[in-house]
Amino acid sequence: MIRYLIRRLLWAVVLFIAVTAVTYALFFIVPADPARIMAGKSASPAEVERVRKALGLDDPIYIQYAHFLKKLVIEGSLGTSYANRQEVNDIVKSAAPVTASLVFGGMIVWLLIAFPVGVYSALRPRSKTDRAAMVGVLIGISAHPVWIGLLLSYFFGYRWQVTPIQGYCEVFSPPPGQSQCAGFPIWQWAYHLILPWITIAVLYAAFYVRMIRSNTMETLNEDYVRTARAKGVKESTVLRSHVLRNAILPVVTMLGMDLALALGGAIFTEYVFGLPGLGKEAVDSIRRFDYPTTVGITVFATVVVITFNLLVDILYAYIDPRIRLS
Amino acid sequence: MALLEVRDLKTHFTTDDGVVKAVDGVSFSVEKGKTLAIVGESGSGKSVTCLTVMGLNPRRGVEISGEALFNGRDLIKLRGEELRKIRGDEMSMIFQDPMTSLNPVHTIGGQLREAVLVHEKVPKQQANARALEMLKAVGIPRAETRMDDYPHQFSGGMRQRVMIAMALINNPDLLIADEPTTALDVTTQAQIISLMTRLQRDFGSAIILITHDLGVVAETADEVMVMYAGRAVERADYKGLFYEPHHPYTWGLMDSMPTLSGEDTELTPIPGTPPSLLRPPEGCKFNPRCRFVMDICRTEEPELKEVPGSPAHLERCHLDEAVKQAEIERIATERLGAVS
Numbered sequence: 139m140i141r142y143l144i145r146r147l148l149w150a151v152v153l154f155i156a157v158t159a160v161t162y163a164l165f166f167i168v169p170a171d172p173a174r175i176m177a178g179k180s181a182s183p184a185e186v187e188r189v190r191k192a193l194g195l196d197d198p199i200y201i202q203y204a205h206f207l208k209k210l211v212i213e214g215s216l217g218t219s220y221a222n223r224q225e226v227n228d229i230v231k232s233a234a235p236v237t238a239s240l241v242f243g244g245m246i247v248w249l250l251i252a253f254p255v256g257v258y259s260a261l262r263p264r265s266k267t268d269r270a271a272m273v274g275v276l277i278g279i280s281a282h283p284v285w286i287g288l289l290l291s292y293f294f295g296y297r298w299q300v301t302p303i304q305g306y307c308e309v310f311s312p313p314p315g316q317s318q319c320a321g322f323p324i325w326q327w328a329y330h331l332i333l334p335w336i337t338i339a340v341l342y343a344a345f346y347v348r349m350i351r352s353n354t355m356e357t358l359n360e361d362y363v364r365t366a367r368a369k370g371v372k373e374s375t376v377l378r379s380h381v382l383r384n385a386i387l388p389v390v391t392m393l394g395m396d397l398a399l400a401l402g403g404a405i406f407t408e409y410v411f412g413l414p415g416l417g418k419e420a421v422d423s424i425r426r427f428d429y430p431t432t433v434g435i436t437v438f439a440t441v442v443v444i445t446f447n448l449l450v451d452i453l454y455a456y457i458d459p460r461i462r463l464s
Numbered sequence: 465m466a467l468l469e470v471r472d473l474k475t476h477f478t479t480d481d482g483v484v485k486a487v488d489g490v491s492f493s494v495e496k497g498k499t500l501a502i503v504g505e506s507g508s509g510k511s512v513t514c515l516t517v518m519g520l521n522p523r524r525g526v527e528i529s530g531e532a533l534f535n536g537r538d539l540i541k542l543r544g545e546e547l548r549k550i551r552g553d554e555m556s557m558i559f560q561d562p563m564t565s566l567n568p569v570h571t572i573g574g575q576l577r578e579a580v581l582v583h584e585k586v587p588k589q590q591a592n593a594r595a596l597e598m599l600k601a602v603g604i605p606r607a608e609t610r611m612d613d614y615p616h617q618f619s620g621g622m623r624q625r626v627m628i629a630m631a632l633i634n635n636p637d638l639l640i641a642d643e644p645t646t647a648l649d650v651t652t653q654a655q656i657i658s659l660m661t662r663l664q665r666d667f668g669s670a671i672i673l674i675t676h677d678l679g680v681v682a683e684t685a686d687e688v689m690v691m692y693a694g695r696a697v698e699r700a701d702y703k704g705l706f707y708e709p710h711h712p713y714t715w716g717l718m719d720s721m722p723t724l725s726g727e728d729t730e731l732t733p734i735p736g737t738p739p740s741l742l743r744p745p746e747g748c749k750f751n752p753r754c755r756f757v758m759d760i761c762r763t764e765e766p767e768l769k770e771v772p773g774s775p776a777h778l779e780r781c782h783l784d785e786a787v788k789q790a791e792i793e794r795i796a797t798e799r800l801g802a803v804s
Binding site for chain 1: 518520544548549550551552553556557559561564565566567568569570571578579582583614616617627630631
């Protein structure tokens with residue numbers, strides 16, 4: 139178990155260095171000159187050079203990367219935005235909770251849909267419910283989140299006026315004077331996130347219904363399930379303790395990867411619903427050629443994804459003794 | 465009265481291609497503490513027969529008829545919940561592949577304990593003590609330290625011992641063993657078989673042993689039923705079957721069994737393959753593969769009838785008794801020479 143963890147941890151470090159290096163290099167290979175853009179359209183060549191020197195852009199790229207890493211590891215700083223001299227850490231700090239709320243809330247929504255539907259479908263294959271679920275899965279997989287988001291906000295937000303269309307309300311220390319967030323903070327936070335959660339959940343709910351259905355059906359045919367029945371175990375216990383306990387193993391692995399994917403997919407949802415999350419900040423910073431912000435957000439997202447995968451690996455080892463003990 | 469009395473049992477599966485008559489009118493009985501061996505090729509219906517008795521067939525698309533009287537109750541008529549209470553308690557079952565028959569995410573001790581706790585309201589400690597006692601009884605070395613181990617830490621033979629421990633933990637009247645040694649290597653097979661016979665003596669359980677290994681039958685069985693294409697083709701006590709086999713299919717099984725006599729006997733396999741149960745042949749189901757086939761065999765299925773002079777010996781063949789006696793002679797000298 140210890141060796142398994144150490145191996146995973148070392149992998150995480152290697153992965154981190156690889157991903158940050160590639161990201162960093164990628165953005166500085168792009169044929170655009172941030173110094174010129176920062177200095178402004180009417181700046182003289184001398185002024186552009188001064189800006190370049192001030193931003194450290196005259197060093198070779200590997201030196202810049204070394205500086206970046208040093209600042210990151212020693213000071214824990216992601217750098218400073220070119221656009222407004224704001225700390226990238228602060229940008230991330232304010233945007234990350236929004237994305238986290240969106241993705242984790244969405245995950246809970248999609249799991250709440252996928253588990254009951256998937257298991258029920260598996261227990262009654264080819265039933266009407268199962269067929270309906272499979273049609274739903276097809277629609278869910280085919281529909282793009284932007285389309286779903288716009289559809290939801292048109293009907294629920296505009297036509298029937300039951301939910302807000304735009305904006306985000308903070309749970310802790312909501313800024314005063316925001317009239318749309320007046321009321322109980324958690325309620326306002328959830329109320330503003332309902333449509334985004336559903337939007338992000340549709341696609342994954344579809345995937346997970348299908349995966350949980352097929353895992354459960356497969357596990358139902360396992361010899362050890364027959365053994366449990368032969369022992370006289372109650373059918374509800376067979377399902378819970380013998381079938382689902384094994385059927386969720388692959389789901390846990392998928393969850394780690396899909397949370398990472400959902401972080402990327404969150405960009406669409408954040409845009410549609412005007413949520414000031416990481417995706418929106420990243421896209422905005424690319425438009426402004428604000429490389430430190432872009433790189434900073436990418437690096438942060440990388441760390442989050444790596445951490446998730448590590449957590450999932452540990453969780454997996456915990457629930458699957460074959461990994462824990464070998 | 466017999467412990468288990470099965471009469472005219474039929475298990476038919478409805479598939480997209482038609483009705484599969486996996487078990488088609490099988491009758492047999494098992495006496496208290498005795499061993500019945502059910503012999504036959506893959507697909508002859510031996511496993512389905514036992515799964516039907518246990519109530520472990522898939523529930524959809526199955527039609528079951530007949531009777532299975534067990535301790536006075538008809539298992540076929542019992543509702544799911546009543547049958548569940550009998551399963552694992554009064555009768556239990558072990559399976560062919562010990563590698564996949566134990567749940568990989570629960571400890572050995574936990575799985576044994578569960579078998580106790582579903583049938584008896586006893587404290588966990590007591591269930592644990594029973595589990596440990598059973599592990600010792602089936603010969604798991606250092607059983608105390610292995611209760612918290614997981615199945616993947618056990619070898620195939622050890623896992624089958626665990627399965628046997630689990631099946632016998634509630635002291636059942638009947639143990640059904642579905643090819644318990646097929647997936648094991650030969651030395652382990654012998655150990656498992658002798659373990660089962662020893663435990664049968666200690667616990668007094670009756671055993672239904674499904675196998676295609678006549679060697680195992682010779683070692684363990686009191687009664688033998690030979691199945692072919694969902695039907696019994698011969699039923700006899702163990703002596704009757706080995707020394708006076710009356711059905712061409714039984715002869716075929718014996719001819720394909722190696723002997724250690726050292727004599728120059730050739731192995732003769734039964735030609736062809738088991739028939740499709742969707743479209744079984746007309747007449748006797750064995751006729752396309754039978755060396756002795758006659759015209760009548762292709763049109764008329766023989767009844768299961770008594771062998772003249774031994775009422776406990778039943779067989780299903782049109783052949784003349786004289787022809788059979790000649791063949792019995794041949795097998796006795798060729799195959800069983802070393803035994804007698």
